[in-house]
Amino acid sequence: MPLPSHTPAATPFDPASATIAVVTFNRSSLLTRLLASIVAMDPKPGHVVIVDNASTDDTTAVVESFRERIGTEIVYTRLDTNTGGSGGFSEGMRIAYDLGSTWIWMMDDDVEVLPDGLARMGAWAPRFKSIQGRRYDYDGSEFYWQYRIAEPLAIPIPFAPAGFDESGYKEMNSGCFEGMFIHRDIVAQIGLPDPRFFIYWDDQMYGWLASRKTTAVIVDEFVLRRTREIKQWDMGIRHMNASSNAYRYYIMRNRGYIKQYYRSLGVYNPVLFGLGTALTFGKEIIRLLFVERTVRGTSNLFRGIRDGRRIAKDRSWKPMPPLPRLQP
Template sequence: MAAASERLDAPTTTPFDPASATIAVVTYNRSALLSRLLESIERMDPKPGHVVIIDNASTDDTTELVESFRERLGTELVYRRLETNTGGSGGFSAGMQTAYELGSTWIWVMDDDVEVIPDGLAKMGKWAPRFKSIQGRRYDFDGSEFYWQYRIADRMGIPIPFAPAGFDESGFKEMNSGCFEGMFIHRDIVSRIGFPDPRFFIYWDDQMYGWLASRQTTSVIVNEFVLRRTREIKQWDMGIRHMNASSDAYRYYIMRNRAHIKQYYRSLGAYNAPLFALGTTLTFAKELIRLAVVERTLRGTSHLFRGLRDGRRIARDRSWRPMPPLV
């Protein structure tokens, strides 16, 4: 992996070409939501050069739905159905690999539970000459502004929950994280940090990928609304931000995948044992609050402990290696 000092920060005078971009979508058994996303892509102007759909072995009518859009989408559609459910992490890894192999200069990744604002690609492309790792903004299901934690406490490996949400006249803020619900990334950065790590399965994968990107280039979140969530999620409105409901699977991977983050930090010389342990403790406490306040139960704590236990095995694995760079 390239050293952080060899950064790719030089702006370019080359105009953004929408045909050089690929939208990569990961879906699993949510054809109704996927249909809304594809309909929004159909309305886009301009459109990307390719749309890649990674199907995590859905058992519903996803295949038939995708094929029904092949002629009407107005751009080249690439459909790849995986043999097993590899989780969001495996899906985004496959999606980014497919887009990269298509020769895409820009890769725009997203889940199936969003829709694209019609001029979303033009809004992202406006920033493409200046930056190579870009995050746009999203509307929530109810049309409100969705707040995303764009900065992490570096050595603790956890999001800073109340980082300032406002933008100044520059229209962007530097970030050191990432979110696969809208990450817009240049192939040069992908070449340096490799594809997303499928070992995460779900959770923390995009934060880690965004952190790796920020070590190579200036990563930014821009004041451009480009996506809208189409799925309502139970949440606790805290005023400044929301806390969403979760699941037993998420609780498990939230704690287990701390070990993968620890291994990445070790491999890059960024690991601080006391601070990282504090980050793990705060994560555990946050999940207890989520259970008690959002879901109004304490059932599910066993999955947190099980994740910690399995994470210890990962952290002790001397054969563990980060995802390799492509160049």
């Protein structure tokens, strides 16, 4: 498929300078699909880093089965414990950075890469240093990702315009580890993703931090496809996905970490941030009622609020440190 006309004229982009960093946990069948899609990529990245969050299935065997046929180097790390998506992506980015990668492309194991995905992302590399591509949903529809946050509230704007103009990109102030394509210079400045989040809000925070250092964009390029079906509530122009008790807990608990980051950067407004927390709580109640059709699970929200308050009161807390700017 030829690149669209709005794609900027590319100065030379070396695919070997990019690393795909994948986090997986007990989903070897999904990981198989992702690795098979990388086999079909043209061009391919210089490395594929796979961080295994202490899987107990046949993940290791699956990875080994692809070493000879994937067409690029696999760097596989199996962690001793499950550190959540946050810990996995932090470790994956650290490995990719230490490999000297200029570009790091983050993704979960429940997507597959379109064959020309790296070429499409690389075409934007001369202009931007924090780039988000688009993806197709499980059913082939165009997935809408909430690419902007209301900064004082620290929550996504659910109805930010979905369309693109002739420029082919829109500025964003958020991030999603399901497709974030980021330059090592930005990683050096803001440090690694914060593993303390465990799950949820970690990529939004990381994208927000990146947008404070560079012009971050989402581009009108479909580069990924989701391979896992998730229960949804169809709201017409938007969808709301099902969640879990663990997600409900961390959604509320991790507001404490966001509050600490906001304070450290001098943007914390207690009234507006509190409103954002209340809206987040309300959204999770709606998710329980209309997506999962239950009232069970609210205790996890309250536990998260309680533990988030403890985190916000921790005077010893510090943000993730910057990294040494070594040349690749």
